[in-house]
Amino acid sequence: MRVSDEVAEALAAGRPVVALESTIISHGLPQPRNLQVALELEEIVREAGAVPATVAVLDGVPRVGLDKDGLDRIATEPGLRKLGYRDLAPAAALGLSGATTVSGTSFLAARAGVRVFATGGLGGVHRGWTSVQDESADIDTLSRTKITVVCAGVKSILDVPATLQRLETKQVSVVGYRTDEFPGFYLHSSGEPVDWRVETPEEAAGIMRAQDALGGLETALIVANPVPADLQLDPDLHDRVLAEGLRAAEERGVTGQAITPFLLEYLVEGTGGASLEANLAAVRGNTALAGRIAAAWAAG
Amino acid sequence: MRVSDEVAEALAAGRPVVALESTIISHGLPQPRNLQVALELEEIVREAGAVPATVAVLDGVPRVGLDKDGLDRIATEPGLRKLGYRDLAPAAALGLSGATTVSGTSFLAARAGVRVFATGGLGGVHRGWTSVQDESADIDTLSRTKITVVCAGVKSILDVPATLQRLETKQVSVVGYRTDEFPGFYLHSSGEPVDWRVETPEEAAGIMRAQDALGGLETALIVANPVPADLQLDPDLHDRVLAEGLRAAEERGVTGQAITPFLLEYLVEGTGGASLEANLAAVRGNTALAGRIAAAWAAG
Amino acid sequence: MRVSDEVAEALAAGRPVVALESTIISHGLPQPRNLQVALELEEIVREAGAVPATVAVLDGVPRVGLDKDGLDRIATEPGLRKLGYRDLAPAAALGLSGATTVSGTSFLAARAGVRVFATGGLGGVHRGWTSVQDESADIDTLSRTKITVVCAGVKSILDVPATLQRLETKQVSVVGYRTDEFPGFYLHSSGEPVDWRVETPEEAAGIMRAQDALGGLETALIVANPVPADLQLDPDLHDRVLAEGLRAAEERGVTGQAITPFLLEYLVEGTGGASLEANLAAVRGNTALAGRIAAAWAAG
Ligand SMILES: [Mn+2]
Ligand SMILES: [Mn+2]
Ligand SMILES: [Mn+2]
Numbered sequence: 001m002r003v004s005d006e007v008a009e010a011l012a013a014g015r016p017v018v019a020l021e022s023t024i025i026s027h028g029l030p031q032p033r034n035l036q037v038a039l040e041l042e043e044i045v046r047e048a049g050a051v052p053a054t055v056a057v058l059d060g061v062p063r064v065g066l067d068k069d070g071l072d073r074i075a076t077e078p079g080l081r082k083l084g085y086r087d088l089a090p091a092a093a094l095g096l097s098g099a100t101t102v103s104g105t106s107f108l109a110a111r112a113g114v115r116v117f118a119t120g121g122l123g124g125v126h127r128g129w130t131s132v133q134d135e136s137a138d139i140d141t142l143s144r145t146k147i148t149v150v151c152a153g154v155k156s157i158l159d160v161p162a163t164l165q166r167l168e169t170k171q172v173s174v175v176g177y178r179t180d181e182f183p184g185f186y187l188h189s190s191g192e193p194v195d196w197r198v199e200t201p202e203e204a205a206g207i208m209r210a211q212d213a214l215g216g217l218e219t220a221l222i223v224a225n226p227v228p229a230d231l232q233l234d235p236d237l238h239d240r241v242l243a244e245g246l247r248a249a250e251e252r253g254v255t256g257q258a259i260t261p262f263l264l265e266y267l268v269e270g271t272g273g274a275s276l277e278a279n280l281a282a283v284r285g286n287t288a289l290a291g292r293i294a295a296a297w298a299a300g
Numbered sequence: 301m302r303v304s305d306e307v308a309e310a311l312a313a314g315r316p317v318v319a320l321e322s323t324i325i326s327h328g329l330p331q332p333r334n335l336q337v338a339l340e341l342e343e344i345v346r347e348a349g350a351v352p353a354t355v356a357v358l359d360g361v362p363r364v365g366l367d368k369d370g371l372d373r374i375a376t377e378p379g380l381r382k383l384g385y386r387d388l389a390p391a392a393a394l395g396l397s398g399a400t401t402v403s404g405t406s407f408l409a410a411r412a413g414v415r416v417f418a419t420g421g422l423g424g425v426h427r428g429w430t431s432v433q434d435e436s437a438d439i440d441t442l443s444r445t446k447i448t449v450v451c452a453g454v455k456s457i458l459d460v461p462a463t464l465q466r467l468e469t470k471q472v473s474v475v476g477y478r479t480d481e482f483p484g485f486y487l488h489s490s491g492e493p494v495d496w497r498v499e500t501p502e503e504a505a506g507i508m509r510a511q512d513a514l515g516g517l518e519t520a521l522i523v524a525n526p527v528p529a530d531l532q533l534d535p536d537l538h539d540r541v542l543a544e545g546l547r548a549a550e551e552r553g554v555t556g557q558a559i560t561p562f563l564l565e566y567l568v569e570g571t572g573g574a575s576l577e578a579n580l581a582a583v584r585g586n587t588a589l590a591g592r593i594a595a596a597w598a599a600g
Numbered sequence: 601m602r603v604s605d606e607v608a609e610a611l612a613a614g615r616p617v618v619a620l621e622s623t624i625i626s627h628g629l630p631q632p633r634n635l636q637v638a639l640e641l642e643e644i645v646r647e648a649g650a651v652p653a654t655v656a657v658l659d660g661v662p663r664v665g666l667d668k669d670g671l672d673r674i675a676t677e678p679g680l681r682k683l684g685y686r687d688l689a690p691a692a693a694l695g696l697s698g699a700t701t702v703s704g705t706s707f708l709a710a711r712a713g714v715r716v717f718a719t720g721g722l723g724g725v726h727r728g729w730t731s732v733q734d735e736s737a738d739i740d741t742l743s744r745t746k747i748t749v750v751c752a753g754v755k756s757i758l759d760v761p762a763t764l765q766r767l768e769t770k771q772v773s774v775v776g777y778r779t780d781e782f783p784g785f786y787l788h789s790s791g792e793p794v795d796w797r798v799e800t801p802e803e804a805a806g807i808m809r810a811q812d813a814l815g816g817l818e819t820a821l822i823v824a825n826p827v828p829a830d831l832q833l834d835p836d837l838h839d840r841v842l843a844e845g846l847r848a849a850e851e852r853g854v855t856g857q858a859i860t861p862f863l864l865e866y867l868v869e870g871t872g873g874a875s876l877e878a879n880l881a882a883v884r885g886n887t888a889l890a891g892r893i894a895a896a897w898a899a900g
Contacts, residue, residue, distance in 0.1 A: 001814070062814070086773040088814055089821070090796040093806035103771070111816050130431055131730055133765035140743075140771050143440075144817055165433035171403070171440050173386040196390040206393035214301070214362070214388055216411050217444055221389070430731055443740075465733035471703070471740050473686040496690040506693035514601070514662070514688055516711050517744055521689070 003112050004065025007053045011113045016050035016294035019109035019117040026080045026099035035075035041287045048291020053114055055105040060095035064112040084137045103141040110147045117147055118290035120283045121155040121185040124163030142220035143170040150223045150290040152282035153183035157263040160190045174222045183226035186233040186278040205296035225289050231281035233274055241270035303412050304365025307353045311413045316350035316594035319409035319417040326380045326399035335375035341587045348591020353414055355405040360395035364412040374399055384437045403441040410447045417447055418590035420583045421455040421485040424463030442520035443470035450523045450590040452582035453483035457563040460490045474522045483526035486533040486578040505596035525589050531581035533574055541570035603712050604665025607653045611713045616650035616894035619709035619717040626680045626699035635675035641887045648891020653714055655705040660695035664712040684737045703741040710747045717747055718890035720883045721755040721785040724763030742820035743770035750823045750890040752882035753783035757863040760790045774822045783826035786833040786878040805896035825889050831881035833874055841870035
């Protein structure tokens with residue numbers, strides 16, 4: 001694993017660092033906007049007084065902290081793989097490159113000593129889980145990794161209530177940031193309640209310190225940070241297009257691994273690109289909050 | 301975490317200690333009987349030659365071993381939360397108080413060095429899991445925590461066979477205490493087989509020593525101890541009232557987190573309080589056996 | 601735990617060792633062929649330049665490396681239990697003997713410092729999991745144990761796609777050995793894709809070294825090695841007899857723990873013994889490959 005000089009120095013000096021995932025760059029956004037967003041998110045981290053550490057694997061080497069060339073490769077190299085935790089050792093041994101998911105990023109960031117990670121939405125339990133097994137490894141990684149993930153909930157194409165139940169079953173702590181309702185990724189609220197609420201980055205950092213004091217199991221803290229209501233996707237539009245997309249997937253026989261990209265693309269098109277803007281607004285907000293939490297944590 | 305002086309001294313001297321959970325006090329019994337039972341259970345531990353360590357969180361401080369004032373607060377403070385493992389860090393950071401579930405109690409007891417824990421029944425897989433995800437975090441905690449839990453099985457309002465399967469899937473050791481059938485909480489037997497059987501506290505302590513010798517994974521040992529046949533709830537009454545309660549829950553649309561308290565209350569009322577007496581008989585028996593196992597363990 | 605002198609010396613000297621499970625001897629094959637196969641598999645390991653370490657529990661003592669007398673006991677003693685990880689402590693404390701499953705073998709081998717393990721097929725998710733919980737503890741053990749398991753996939757009487765999903769959900773790395781399709785145990789291919797592929801024992805050993813370099817979670821590497829196409833069970837015969845067996849199980853009300861032995865026996869009879877020969881061909885191939893991977897690992 002290679003930690004960039006800037007990140008290594010910040011960690012050594014106890015200065016705030018925020019990890020960023022790279023699948024949003026490689027698989028989540030069209031070129032060339034993806035590179036612009038990657039650079040913008042790093043800048044948002046810096047504005048909050050923290051050092052950005054985008055995570056990926058390049059030529060078999062897990063990297064925590066990418067320079068401009070590294071970001072450029074993730075944004076433009078064709079055929080990059082998505083790497084979860086279980087893919088890291090094969091990718092390293094076979095010398096491949098890839099973008100890291102929430103699972104892969106959480107693991108590598110935590111190993112490097114980075115405690116705060118910003119992303120858009122978590123993976124979770126797929127709709128249709130009553131007949132087809134499909135649960136993202138993100139949940140298992142977070143159940144076994146001490147990291148704080150700032151996210152806007154779970155992608156709404158998944159089964160959100162089932163995902164929240166799995167997070168409870170697997171002991172991942174979840175707190176709402178200035179909300180009593182779990183965010184709905186594109187939407188301010190998913191309608192589901194959340195048990196704990198914090199009002200400030202300092203309160204979130206306090207929970208992280210309590211995790212350290214308790215010791216024992218290494219589990220994550222999810223800080224669920226809603227997209228601002230005025231930047232969310234129109235809820236009626238969301239519900240209508242998502243329902244259409246689910247019907248279309250069924251009619252066209254789209255199943256398995258293919259269903260997530262199909263639905264995300266369907267949402268982008270069916271909302272005239274508004275779902276992408278809401279997604280980006282959520283990611284920007286999460287990144288800024290992660291920077292503030294990292295700063296509060298470093299100050300503790 | 302604060303360990304009471306008496307518990308700390310017993311642990312330092314290698315004397316037997318038994319952890320007790322606190323949700324039975326805060327949420328499981330009506331006032332003022334709950335405080336009487338809390339004191340009675342501590343006394344049962346003492347009679348077995350062990351030191352009781354009731355576990356809870358007071359003003360954000362996890363406590364292992366409560367004095368009379370602490371028990372009184374758990375028995376009487378309105379609005380106390382139920383705290384599983386994943387709630388401990390938020391509660392600590394936010395300075396709140398709460399009673400600990402099997403999950404929260406197991407974690408805190410094990411961290412304090414207490415190896416034996418007595419409770420009534422474990423949480424598990426909810427009926428209806430084929431359409432709604434709902435599995436207690438108790439199972440995951442026991443899959444990751446080296447503690448011996450003496451219980452009378454799994455609350456019969458849950459799906460007992462599914463819960464036993466999950467305990468197998470997640471590698472939690474289960475032994476029957478003088479029985480080849482898994483107990484039925486209110487009932488002497490659930491009708492389900494159990495693979496291992498011990499006859500004495502010394503045999504249970506022997507398995508704990510074997511766990512230590514094997515090393516590696518930290519997993520729990522469940523000692524499943526049936527309520528004596530002459531103190532059990534009448535099986536026909538149990539089955540009839542439970543079936544009625546399940547029907548009533550469906551008719552009235554009671555779902556999710558609300559279903560457990562609804563069914564437990566339905567059983568108490570529908571059995572004229574007999575389910576509560578069987579529950580208490582089970583807890584008393586488990587507490588006495590836990591004391592004897594802790595003594596055998598300390599003597600080893 | 602007792603590690604045989606030969607195995608202990610090999611481990612101390614950094615020479616290659618391959619663990620072998622014992623339930624195939626005790627429960628998987630008829631006498632006296634089972635002992636012959638046990639000896640043959642050990643010989644295959646030796647021919648690959650490695651030391652065999654058959655794993656079992658004898659008189660309460662976990663053993664890694666059995667002599668001829670030990671193998672003989674596993675092959676002939678009536679009423680031997682099948683021991684997964686969670687059964688090891690009870691068996692040890694109660695002084696019993698038993699054969700170890702993939703779960704029990706993986707745990708004991710890893711504890712003894714053996715990194716490579718050869719078996720036939722893994723346990724997994726049972727067909728019918730949408731209505732009855734039943735998932736082998738093998739998956740949880742592999743999710744928590746750093747060992748390399750060479751196998752020919754998952755027994756085809758199970759739900760193979762669901763099992764592959766669970767391995768993904770629980771973060772177990774899976775690579776195909778010279779194949780892009782997950783093997784089908786009796787069959788060269790299950791028809792399911794596998795994400796990673798290695799061409800040589802050295803590449804597999806490279807992934808194991810990458811696991812060590814990454815550190816952190818202890819998870820397994822599954823090297824999925826197909827039975828050679830010319831030694832596989834005839835696919836049409838397999839599909840027909842398996843479908844018949846599943847129908848027969850339903851008609852006769854065979855359920856729960858009884859269904860696996862019923863279906864395996866049905867396959868043996870319905871294929872005129874050909875399923876057993878394909879099974880053995882798979883195990884032989886896995887054992888030889890495990891020997892070569894252990895050698896490549898020891899040379900690293
Ligand atoms: Mn998936
Ligand atoms: Mn629940
Ligand atoms: Mn099973």
